[in-house]
Amino acid sequence: MENRQINFFKSKDFNTVLKPFKNGTVVKIDSFDIRENQKELKIGLFGWYAICPSKEVKKDKLYYFSLYDEPLVLYRDENENVRCIKNICPHRGASFFGGTLEDGVLTCPYHGAKFSSGGSCQNLDRITCSHIVDNNYDNYAKKIHLSQYKTSEINGYIFVHFSKESETDLNNISEDIPISNYELYENGFSHKEYVFEEVLVDFKCDWSRIIENHLDILHIFWVHGDTIPDKDVNKNVLVSFNQKININPKYIESIYYYKNDPSKEFIRIKYIPPGRILIYKEDPSLSRYLQVLDHIPLGNNKARVIVRHYRKFLQNKLLNNLLLFKENQRKIFYKIFDEDYMILKTQTYNHNMGFISKDEIKLLGEDRIINYFWKWYKNSENKDNPWRNTINTKNIDVYDKVILKYPPEIKKLEIINNLDIIRKTIVRFAAPLIFFMLII
Ligand code: FES
Ligand SMILES: [Fe+2]
Structure with a gap:
């Protein structure tokens, strides 16, 4: 991984020109403007992390992920x-898979330990064991708490x-960046x-590859040109x-303007x-649509994306039902992600794999944001070491069947x-027509 340096194709003024693709397509980004007084990203x-839509976590149901x-x-x-x-029971380390949840009380499937936040320690930020078959039951239960992350x-x-x-106590967790940073x-x-x-x-590929893909403007025309219902994108x-790229301690923003009409934003x-x-x-206050993409690093070569498309148009429910808008929109989403997956699953390039050497690729001007992302990602990996569990779970994929459940993988x-x-x-259409034909 250490040798994963990336070369840039640079010119003095950052101007770059792409060679046309075979069928004549050219998408080029000629000038490159980085605002002065740029700051570095402060988040690692x-x-x-947005993990799932709220509605996925239902009463008395356990939602497994990693x-x-x-x-x-x-x-x-x-x-x-x-x-x-x-997902570890503190008695003998069983997974809670197959356990039960009744009125918020979690029961381990192995020996029946019960956990609730109203347990004997009376600290609602803790989840305390309230029952297990054991001679020292009282002492045991009082001292045992589940390990948690803040939500x-x-x-x-x-x-x-x-x-x-x-x-085991949520009060011990401090937040560097408040949740309001993600509030729409x-x-x-x-x-x-x-x-x-x-x-x-769900994808079987490294999550950072997917982020990189979503920062990549060029592939939209080439990979998704036939699928995106916009005549200007093909x-x-x-x-x-x-x-234009803006870098801020809390985000990076890349804005693309049409070269032939610099006042028009793409x-x-x-x-x-x-x-x-x-x-x-x-x-943002005027935008007719907003796409929110949340990337979840489930594990080594396992990632999930939550895709949400907000729109201000076509809001009429009846019309939407008639057009099967939701179903057709999903069909487009699945197709787009299938198209990306074809590239991503074979291009897998994760924190353990340094097999692309610096001499094998040359980035272009428009890849600058991707290069910035990779540098930030590599630094953050070294600083935070979030993959600490991967060393232990390497080559164990029993959990995949439990957590991977969405297309394009499934x-x-x-x-x-x-x-x-x-x-x-x-x-909606054929049955009424047949009925009409029968009665005439
Ligand atoms: S491992 Fe959970 S109760 Fe024993
Ligand atoms: Fe894509």
């Missing part, structure tokens, strides 16, 4: 507060604050004016952009580490969605 790999290969569970306690615990629920997402260690309102969006569609997607367009991409990317156009939901479109189309 520890901090707030962060950097550390097995974790989300659930709602007796006060409906979301808890994020290590927060905002904008319909559950966030987990991943830090150096989980704690704080980022300028009056999100209540929007409606949204979302999907979760393989045959000839576009060139000016790019898109802006805002990366808020460690895992969130916002894609929109112009002033096709089931995609197939169900396609069948749904066929079924609903028949019910």
Whole structure:
């Protein structure tokens, strides 16, 4: 990994020109502007990660996932507060997989230890063992607490604050960056004016590869040109952009303007580490759409993305139902992520793999934001060492079957969605037509 240095194709004024692709496509970014007084990103790999939509964590259901290969569970306690615990029973280390949750009281499937935040220690930030079959039951139970990470629920997402260690008392966890940094309102969006569609997607590839992919403007035209329903984004367009990058302690933002009309913005991409990317156009308060992408490092070559598309247009529910908007939108999402996956799963390039040498690739001007990301990522990895669990879980993939459940890695939901479109189309259009023909 240490030898993963990246070469830049540089010219003195940062001007770059791409050679046309075979069919004549050229997407080039001619001038490059970095604002003066740039600051460095202050956030590293520890901090707030959006893990799933709030609705995924249902009453009396355990939600299994992992962060950097550390097995974790989300659930709602007796006060409906979301808890994020290590998936390890403190008695003999069993996983809670197969355990039960009743009115917020968690029972281990191995020997029946019960855990609740209203346990004998009376500290609601702790989850205390309240029952286990043991001669020293009373003493044992009082001293045993589950290890937790802090959680927060905002904008319909559950966030987990991943830090150096989980704690048995949440009061011991301090936050460097407040959760408000991820609040859509704080980022300028009056999100209540929007409606949204979302999907979760799972990839067997390194999570930082996916972030890199979402910072990569060029591939949108080439890889997704046939799928994105925008006539200006396809393989045959000839576009060139000016790019402006703003770096702030809390985010990096890259704004692309049309070269032939510098006042016209094509898109802006805002990366808020460690895992969130916002894609929109112009002033956030005016943007007609907003794409929120949350990247979750489940483990070594295992990653999840939550994709949410907010829009101010097409808000009429009846019309949306009639057009099967949600189902068709999901179909597009799945197709787009399939297209990316074709590239990403074979290009896997993670923290353990330094097999691309510095002489083998040359980055271009528009890859500058990607290069910035990689440098920040590498520094943050060295500083935070979030992959500490990977060493122990290497080559153990039994947990994959429990946590990987979404396309493109698992096709089931995609197939169900396609069948749904066929079924609903028949019910909405063909059946009334047949009925009408029968009665005439
Ligand atoms: S391992 Fe959980 S109760 Fe024994
Ligand atoms: Fe993509």
